[in-house]
Amino acid sequence: MSASATLLLPGTLDLLVLKAVSLGPLHGYGVLLRIEQLSGGALQVPQGSLYPALHRLVQQRLLASEWGSSDNNRRARFYRLTEGGHRHLEQETGRWARVSEGIAAVLAAEAAS
Amino acid sequence: MRRWLHTLRNRRYERELAEEIEHHIDERTADLVARGLDPDGARSQARREFGSVDLVKDHCRDQDRLAWLDELTRNLRFAVRRLRRAPGVFVAVVATLALCVAANAVVFTVVDTVLFQRLPYPAPEELFEVQWSSEQSRGSLRDSVDGTMWQSLADTAPELRACVYSDWTQGVNLIARSPTGAEVATVVERQRVGSGFFELLGVPMASGRGFDIDEDRVGGAAVAVVTWRLWRDRLGAREDVLGSRLLLAGEAHTVVGVTAERFDPGTGAEVFTPLRASREGEGSGTNYRILARIGDHERAGATAALDTASRSVAAMRGDGFSFEPVPLLQARSGWLRDRLLVLWAAVGAVLLIRCVNIAGLLIAAAGRRRQEMATRRALGGGAWAVTRQLLTENLLQTACGAALGLALAGVAMRWVAGWARTALGLTHDFALDDRALLYTLAVALLATVLFSLAPTARLARTDRSSLRQRGVTDRRSKGRAVLVAGQVALGVSLLLAATLLTRSLSGLSSADPGVELEGVVSGAVSLADANFAEAGAVREYFASGVEALRADPRLVGAGAFLSLPFQRGLNMNFTLAGDDDRHLTVVNYATPGALELLAVRHVAGRLIEDRDRSTSPLVAVVNQTFTELHLAGRQPLGARISLMGAEREVVGVVGDVRQVPSFSASAPLARDVPTVYLPADQFPVEAMGMVHTWFQPHWVVRARATPAAGTEALRSAIERLEPVTPIARISGLEEARARALAVERFQALLFAVLALLALVLAAVGLAGITATEIGARRREMAVRIALGSSLPEVVRRAILPILGVAAIGLAIGLLLAQLGGRALRGMLHGIGTDDPWSHLIVIGCLVGVAVLACAPPALRLLRLPVASVLQDEA
Numbered sequence: 001m002s003a004s005a006t007l008l009l010p011g012t013l014d015l016l017v018l019k020a021v022s023l024g025p026l027h028g029y030g031v032l033l034r035i036e037q038l039s040g041g042a043l044q045v046p047q048g049s050l051y052p053a054l055h056r057l058v059q060q061r062l063l064a065s066e067w068g069s070s071d072n073n074r075r076a077r078f079y080r081l082t083e084g085g086h087r088h089l090e091q092e093t094g095r096w097a098r099v100s101e102g103i104a105a106v107l108a109a110e111a112a113s
Numbered sequence: 114m115r116r117w118l119h120t121l122r123n124r125r126y127e128r129e130l131a132e133e134i135e136h137h138i139d140e141r142t143a144d145l146v147a148r149g150l151d152p153d154g155a156r157s158q159a160r161r162e163f164g165s166v167d168l169v170k171d172h173c174r175d176q177d178r179l180a181w182l183d184e185l186t187r188n189l190r191f192a193v194r195r196l197r198r199a200p201g202v203f204v205a206v207v208a209t210l211a212l213c214v215a216a217n218a219v220v221f222t223v224v225d226t227v228l229f230q231r232l233p234y235p236a237p238e239e240l241f242e243v244q245w246s247s248e249q250s251r252g253s254l255r256d257s258v259d260g261t262m263w264q265s266l267a268d269t270a271p272e273l274r275a276c277v278y279s280d281w282t283q284g285v286n287l288i289a290r291s292p293t294g295a296e297v298a299t300v301v302e303r304q305r306v307g308s309g310f311f312e313l314l315g316v317p318m319a320s321g322r323g324f325d326i327d328e329d330r331v332g333g334a335a336v337a338v339v340t341w342r343l344w345r346d347r348l349g350a351r352e353d354v355l356g357s358r359l360l361l362a363g364e365a366h367t368v369v370g371v372t373a374e375r376f377d378p379g380t381g382a383e384v385f386t387p388l389r390a391s392r393e394g395e396g397s398g399t400n401y402r403i404l405a406r407i408g409d410h411e412r413a414g415a416t417a418a419l420d421t422a423s424r425s426v427a428a429m430r431g432d433g434f435s436f437e438p439v440p441l442l443q444a445r446s447g448w449l450r451d452r453l454l455v456l457w458a459a460v461g462a463v464l465l466i467r468c469v470n471i472a473g474l475l476i477a478a479a480g481r482r483r484q485e486m487a488t489r490r491a492l493g494g495g496a497w498a499v500t501r502q503l504l505t506e507n508l509l510q511t512a513c514g515a516a517l518g519l520a521l522a523g524v525a526m527r528w529v530a531g532w533a534r535t536a537l538g539l540t541h542d543f544a545l546d547d548r549a550l551l552y553t554l555a556v557a558l559l560a561t562v563l564f565s566l567a568p569t570a571r572l573a574r575t576d577r578s579s580l581r582q583r584g585v586t587d588r589r590s591k592g593r594a595v596l597v598a599g600q601v602a603l604g605v606s607l608l609l610a611a612t613l614l615t616r617s618l619s620g621l622s623s624a625d626p627g628v629e630l631e632g633v634v635s636g637a638v639s640l641a642d643a644n645f646a647e648a649g650a651v652r653e654y655f656a657s658g659v660e661a662l663r664a665d666p667r668l669v670g671a672g673a674f675l676s677l678p679f680q681r682g683l684n685m686n687f688t689l690a691g692d693d694d695r696h697l698t699v700v701n702y703a704t705p706g707a708l709e710l711l712a713v714r715h716v717a718g719r720l721i722e723d724r725d726r727s728t729s730p731l732v733a734v735v736n737q738t739f740t741e742l743h744l745a746g747r748q749p750l751g752a753r754i755s756l757m758g759a760e761r762e763v764v765g766v767v768g769d770v771r772q773v774p775s776f777s778a779s780a781p782l783a784r785d786v787p788t789v790y791l792p793a794d795q796f797p798v799e800a801m802g803m804v805h806t807w808f809q810p811h812w813v814v815r816a817r818a819t820p821a822a823g824t825e826a827l828r829s830a831i832e833r834l835e836p837v838t839p840i841a842r843i844s845g846l847e848e849a850r851a852r853a854l855a856v857e858r859f860q861a862l863l864f865a866v867l868a869l870l871a872l873v874l875a876a877v878g879l880a881g882i883t884a885t886e887i888g889a890r891r892r893e894m895a896v897r898i899a900l901g902s903s904l905p906e907v908v909r910r911a912i913l914p915i916l917g918v919a920a921i922g923l924a925i926g927l928l929l930a931q932l933g934g935r936a937l938r939g940m941l942h943g944i945g946t947d948d949p950w951s952h953l954i955v956i957g958c959l960v961g962v963a964v965l966a967c968a969p970p971a972l973r974l975l976r977l978p979v980a981s982v983l984q985d986e987a
Contacts, residue, residue: 028133029140048164051134052172059176067129070136072143077133 013045013053015096018081018089021063025080027070028054054079062088126177130170138163188505195506205877206474207514210557212870213467214518218545218553219525220460220863223533224453225548226541227446233377233542235315236408242444243275243403243419245426248433256444258403260396265426266403266436270418275405276309277390282382284809284841285639288360289347300639300841301343303361304382305806307390311338311372313406319344321355321370328369329387337366338385341374361386363643363837377540379445394803398684405438449537452860455610455936459867462607464556466600466874471507471565473596473878507565515557519545522553536855593885594914597878598922604868604875605926605959606933611868612951613941614861620943621782622854627770628678628846629712632669632816634823635677636831636843637809644837645805648798652727654835655704655793661830662814667822669815672707673793675700675804677811678846679782679853681773683804687789689743690753690760696743699775699786700756702793702810708734710815714768718750721765725792731761732792736769739787756789757797773853780942782853812840820845860940872962875922879966883915887970894974895982904975911974912967919963923956 020026020034031054032045057063062085070076081089138159145155163169196203231237244254245262263277284300311323319341328336337359339348348354359366361384378385390396407415419436427434443450522545530543645651655673662671676682682699689696705723709715716737725732733754740749744763752763769784796804812831816823824843831840851858887894894907934946944951 027136029137032137046164047137047162048169048172051137051169052176055173055176070140074136074139075132076136077129 012096013049014057015089015092016043016045017050017053017057018062018085018092021079022081022086022089025068025078027076027078031079057085061085130173134163134166134169185505188502189509191502192506192509196509202474203510206471206510207517209467209470209870209874209877210511210514211517211521213464214515214553214557215521215525216460216867216870217464217556218519218522218549219529220456221552222522222526222543222545222549223529224457225552226543227449227539228442228453232379232442232445233316233375236406237442238440239406239408240314240441241405241407241438242441243405244437244439244444245423246435246437247430254437254439255399256402256439257399258401259399260390260392260401261429262399262426262434262436263390263396263401263403264392265429266419266422269422269425273405273415273418273422274309274313274407274411275403276307276313277388277401277403278306278310279304279388279400280380280402281400281807282380283639283641283806284637285362285384286642286838287347287384288837290349298837298839299347300637300839301347301361301383302381303384303386304378304380305388306385307388310385310404311370313404314376314378315406316373316376319371319373321368323370324385324387329389331389331391333387333389335364335366336369336387337361338370338372339368340372340376340383343383344371359384362639362641363645377542379540381538381540395806400807404441407438449539451936452856452940455940456860456863458933458936459607459610459864462603463867463871463874464559466603466871466878468559469596469600469603470874470878473593473600473881504565511557515554518557519550519553532859536852536859593882594918597875597882598918598925600871600878601875601919601922601959602925602929604871605923605955606930607864607871608868608958609927609930609951609955610933610937611861611864612954613937613944613946613948614857614864616948616951617941617944618854618857618861621780621857622850624771624782624784624943626678626846626850627713627768627784630846630850632820632823633711633813633846634816634820634827634843635811635813635846635849636827636840637811638831638838638840639809640805640838641802641809642805642838644835646802648727648796648801651801652794654838658812658831658834659704659706661834662812662826665826665830667817667826669817670706670710671812671814671827672704672710673810673812674704674707675702675793675796675808675810676772677813677849678711678770678772679849681775682786682788683808684775685756685789687754687756690755697787698739698743699772699788700791701788702791702796704793707813708767708790710813711770713770716766716768718763718765720767721790721792725795727794729795731759731795732764733761734765734767734790735763736767736786736788736790738769738785739789740766742787754789756791757800759797761791761795771850781857782850809841857940857942872958876962876966879915879919879963880970882918883912883967884970886915887911887974891977891982895977895979898977898979899983908971908974912971915967916963919959923959927952927955 016035017031020031020038023034026034028051032047032050035043035045054063054065058065058079061082063079064082065077065079067075068078138156141159141162142152142155145158146152150158160166232240234240242256243258243266244256245258246252246254258277266273266275267277282302282304285303286298287301288296288298290296306324308324308326308329311318318338321338323338324336328334339354339359344350344354348359351357354368354371357368359368366386388401390401405415415438419438423435426436446453526543526545533539533541533543640651640654645654658673659671662668665671676699682701684697685700686695687698688694703721705721705725708720718734720734721732733756735744735749735754744752749763749766753760754763755761767790769786770788771782771784772786772788773781774783774786812827814823814827816826828840828843831838890911894911897907897910898904931946937946
């Protein structure tokens with residue numbers, strides 16, 4: 001992991017995991033890799049938090065898990081998005097967009113002269 | 114709790130969690146190796162990056178913990194904590210629920226077994242009893258038939274699968290070889306059944322067969338069928354029992370069959386002999402029953418056959434006679450049906466009271482816990498979370514109460530079953546089966562959950578604003594008052610029913626029996642025996658027996674009767690001299706001095722004396738009811754009556770003796786039964802054999818000291834006298850009376866228990882509402898006291914509304930009882946449902962209970978710390 005990678009904002013891990021999985025079923029390590037890859041290495045997922053997050057999302061029925069075999073033919077638990085997960089991801093993406101636009105607008109304000 | 118959850122989680126979960134993390138570290142290691150690290154370094158770096166595996170696993174487990182289970186355990190822990198804080202309420206709730214559950218389980222088992230469950234025979238729905246009605250019976254069915262009716266049915270409807278039998282059992286003497294080789298004489302219950310009886314009931318024999326047609330004819334071979342139990346216990350379980358000889362009733366019988374172990378004839382019989390139905394003798398009266406098996410496809414044919422038979426009997430009798438098939442289950446349990454249904458209703462009423470009670474307690478709890486709930490809601494507890502918490506508490510109580518109740522029911526069931534067997538003669542196999550368990554569980558759930566849903570849901574809706582309104586009474590207490598009045602009403606009607614039944618019973622059992630019971634001991638012997646076929650043998654037996662007993666210094670006197678007080682007597686038709694009208698009377702016989710021994714009141718003329726021998730002029734002694742009914746306006750002494758083919762003179766009149774009326778039954782024991790006493794020596798020889806197959810005569814002695822001495826004297830004297838004629842059922846007359854009233858006692862006691870339970874529950878309800886009411890009005894009371902109201906005035910104001918609730922409940926209850934009283938009417942004797950004393954007792958009880966229930970909270974009011982209440986709530 002590059003030293004310049006940024007730690008995630010609190011509460012955003014679930015959203016990122018859902019997005020990563022929405023592109024296709026992944027095992028835990030695959031989720032980690034995909035987030036790093038999509039963020040161009042800018043975001044670093046704390047490995048210790050990843051698995052509790054995955055299990056939590058399964059418990060909330062946003063993700064479903066099943067056992068399959070990974071690229072090197074090992075047994076691995078794969079996660080995929082459920083119907084509810086899709087809806088949730090859409091909602092949260094919209095919300096995130098509004099919040100970040102808002103924050104960006106606030107931060108872009110200049111002092112009135 | 115944590116460890117418990119861990120063990121609950123299965124091993125597979127742990128294995129998969131470990132595997133998942135291991136896979137992650139392996140993948141990471143492989144990536145790092147691909148980037149050029151050496152394998153060992155790569156692995157340790159992967160582990161470092163991952164952090165503590167145990168910690169991650171723990172966090173995963175936290176996420177995966179079964180959410181509802183977790184909440185349930187949390188709720189349960191909370192409930193247990195709360196219950197520990199108020200153990201009194203918990204114990205009260207669990208105890209009352211347990212009693213309700215136990216009562217319901219036991220009564221349901223009895224009702225279900227007797228009324229609804231299938232008879233213990235194959236295809237029991239095909240079994241019918243053929244009953245009959247005529248114009249004279251005005252549509253009501255008679256269950257017994259005479260020989261003519263049976264013969265007509267058998268002749269005109271041979272295609273009908275039917276048989277005739279007697280449902281009476283009598284003790285007869287059985288002489289069997291004991292395992293030690295000695296011959297032992299015992300009395301066994303014998304039932305006489307026609308050919309085809311066992312085949313129709315359909316339970317295959319353990320071995321051998323039932324009776325064939327030739328054996329069931331007069332003069333047929335002497336054969337017997339024994340029950341499995343008799344074979345095992347008395348016949349030494351011999352393999353070669355079929356074809357062996359059995360000395361039964363003094364006659365050698367060949368054993369042709371052994372019934373199956375589980376075979377239950379429903380009469381308690383231990384041995385069966387052929388009935389040999391005829392039109393004469395026994396068959397001239399309605400002493401038989403008809404059993405028929407009618408399959409579904411045979412219905413039409415059977416109806417047609419019965420119609421044909423009905424017409425042929427009707428033509429003979431000319432009275433619109435008609436046969437009617439009645440399902441056997443109904444025919445057997447019909448006499449208990451009303452009583453059991455009333456009992457079931459009563460136990461249901463108790464359950465309803467208990468439900469109302471729970472609802473009331475919960476409303477009260479809602480009042481007290483509004484603060485807590487509002488706080489929880491304010492802290493973010495969802496409405497359903499709060500409801501679930503309350504339901505968990507109820508479920509905990511239900512579970513405890515139901516478990517305790519079932520345990521209690523198990524104990525009570527054994528007791529009730531024993532009683533039903535000995536007192537009511539029910540041979541059913543009473544046991545708490547899965548039907549009863551299911552019913553009980555449903556009942557317990559209904560009692561708590563359903564009735565607690567409304568109050569809890571309402572409580573859960575408590576909003577945050579009630580945090581501010583402390584101690585304000587609301588309209589809810591009005592709803593609760595209605596509930597309490599309702600439960601008082603149900604309790605009152607149950608109490609009234611119990612009081613009426615108890616007073617009816619005590620009237621029956623304390624009424625003058627017409628004889629002196631003290632010290633009297635009796636025992637039955639069976640004279641339906643080849644040894645007593647000659648009338649002379651019977652006379653000889655009585656004479657020598659009386660002589661032997663009179664010689665015993667422990668006894669005041671001795672005698673013999675055909676039937677005793679508190680028993681059912683023999684019915685006979687008689688005519689008065691110069692009149693052809695036939696009347697019915699009870700006929701009894703007595704040895705000289707026997708009437709004096711029982712201290713039957715001597716009214717006129719003389720009693721039976723030593724001079725009344727078979728050769729001397731025929732005489733009779735009649736009772737007062739007989740003279741009033743049949744000799745009114747005449748001089749009874751010297752009147753002549755014709756009985757069993759011989760004319761005799763009335764020489765004496767005695768007082769009435771209480772007995773089980775065998776015709777025009779109105780009460781279980783009655784004194785107004787016309788009765789004729791004949792000297793035992795003068796009882797008609799022709800009738801002797803027949804009468805002794807129905808009735809076992811009784812020896813009677815009066816002990817000088819204790820009844821135990823009488824028992825011993827009686828047994829030793831009679832068995833020495835005639836070793837092959839054992840004496841059975843030795844008991845005091847008091848016990849005989851208790852036996853005759855067994856059904857009434859059974860019912861009165863069960864009702865009393867239920868009424869007591871209902872009263873306790875109503876008291877709990879009243880006490881609860883008083884406590885809440887006074888609790889809610891503490892401030893008002895304090896203000897009143899501070900402003901100078903006297904304490905008694907304040908107490909009066911506090912409890913008057915409660916007594917008002919009780920009074921309304923009482924009024925409704927008495928009204929309810931009037932409506933429901935119709936069901937009880939047939940079960941009350943000597944009093945009506947409007948019995949004023951019973952009403953007074955109920956009112957008194959209720960006033961007492963109401964005062965007792967609201968006294969403690971009202972007395973607490975006297976110690977009200979006025980200043981602090983005012984300060985606290987200002």
